[in-house]
Amino acid sequence: MFDAKSTTDDVLAGIDLAGKRILVTGVSSGLGVETARALAAHGAQVVGAARDLDKARAATAGIAGLELIELDLASLASVRAAADALIAKAAPFDAIIANAGVMAGTFGRTEDGFETQFGTNHLGHFTLVNRIAPLIRTGGRVVMVASGGHRFADVDLDDPGFEKTPYEPFIAYGRSKTATILFAVEFDRRHKGQGVRATAIHPGGIATDLGRHMTPESVQKLMETFEADRRAGAPDIEYKSVPQGAATSVWAAVVAPADAVGGRYCEDCAVAQIDEADWITGGGVRAYALDPENAKALWALSERMVGETF
Template sequence: MTTPQQPLHSGFGAASTAQDVIKGIDLTGKVAIVTGGYSGIGLEASRVLRAAGADVVVPARDPERARAALTQADGVEIEEMDLIDPASVGAFAGKFLASGRPLDILIDSAGIMATPLRRDAHGYESQFATNHLGHFRLVNRLWPALVAARGARVISVSSRGIRFSPVVFEDLHFERRAYEPFLAYGQSKTANALFAVELDRRGRGQGVRAFAVHPGTIVDTGLAKHIPEESLRAAGALDEEGRPVRDPARQHKTVAQGAATGVWCATSPQLDGLGGVYCENCDISPLVTAEDEAGWRAHPGLPGVLPYAVAPQAAARLWEVSERLTA
């Protein structure tokens, strides 16, 4: 059975931090991999997982930068990996598998946002290739380690950016339509959400559960570097002096608040036996109905996920397409 998109009333909320949700949880003996684990919410996730006792591995395109960023997270392992390069993903995964360790937690936090049109070596649009296909390859290569954990969780960092676009199967890589950075970003974030749905369906019989998360709007992580400052002001993410707006009730969060939902999904016993759902504010998001969609789009503080981002048929189709694209 698919876990319904219905809130659990977890006791946490939009203002909860990663430290809040992991309090009292002992991860000694557990192993976690956090992509993007040396910046933004990924860095905070790495820090709190390590502080709770987990062995944390951070794959990084720039290992030296990662080492500099992770000086306050003693004992985090850093390995080289570039998500957009299949050979690099394969080399990282192969080295991890050779260690013989099970993988209890995989947080797919790395990503790019609203970039100019770029393509990878296969001609695939770079946001889809990085945010979705890179993690698709990684999860599939690490599958034996996830199964060996006997209760692994995979966290796919999505976004309220799902509102910009469904997955357009007829033209995934903007070969026949005009490229628009936020359409491409939205498509990749919808793909992240759908990936969790199908991954959970395929994995739950072997103890692998998956969750998609919307972390909130956190503008001071470097992710928004391609977005003009005036656009961020218009969206209410920056004030008139260019400072980040902190208002968790409208999803404008600190890094510590932004990391909370992913850490909650990765570690909370409240989610035992559940999976395949989209979460935000440290809870399962409600499904946005057709009648409520206009209001949801107009009010960024309202939680919810659009049906096309959690549709099982679209998730299964995306998996099959992704297998072909990464073959």
């Protein structure tokens, strides 16, 4: 029914979300704001999480009934505090959309010493979602916002922090987004027996502030990658508007059949197929990002890194 050009309003047309409660992370800009807006416009009670609450309040001022909570995914103390507050409130969720993230900045570490992209994009959400999993209603879903950038790299279970290998911004981004997909695979396996499903999605190429930490050198290298892909036969990138970019998140969370998307990777409001073409810019998903054994191994590593067993 839908495709790359479908918007949030297209996929939610005729959908009544009254009585649904949905958590969206990263509601201070871009896709997070649009995701929260669209869901609330159709009657959902939306809880928005953001690191900078002042920025989030300004960005979401027009969204009626939105509840905001503070969440810094680069700090496990902040993640645990947010999870504890949600658990204490004991209000269940019908969906969690893990939208927040960072992309391709210079090398850095989170408050807990993790490489910034892996720590923020993967370990922060890994800890948050697992801690609040008891709040997800039967029939609920977890939607992990990943990226076609997972095609840059598989996870490196032996060197997640670039302690043995030279740091490359987009390799780090690729690792973190592959981890995001693998988390959905393993979370789905562990929870589908209780009626809770998880999926990962690629929103598409959108002009947001996700790349705000990129250096001019990183931008140049990315453009060179895109040009090399084009010469090799990759399809041209078709950029999306923000409402088009957020469409797959809301589609996967409240519209698509649960059995169709559970444990899968979706793009353009559809389940993506495995694609091993050499280029980065093509669609589809690398097989390593859906490998169940890879997912189990990453889960075990992630538990060791955050010091919790789920």
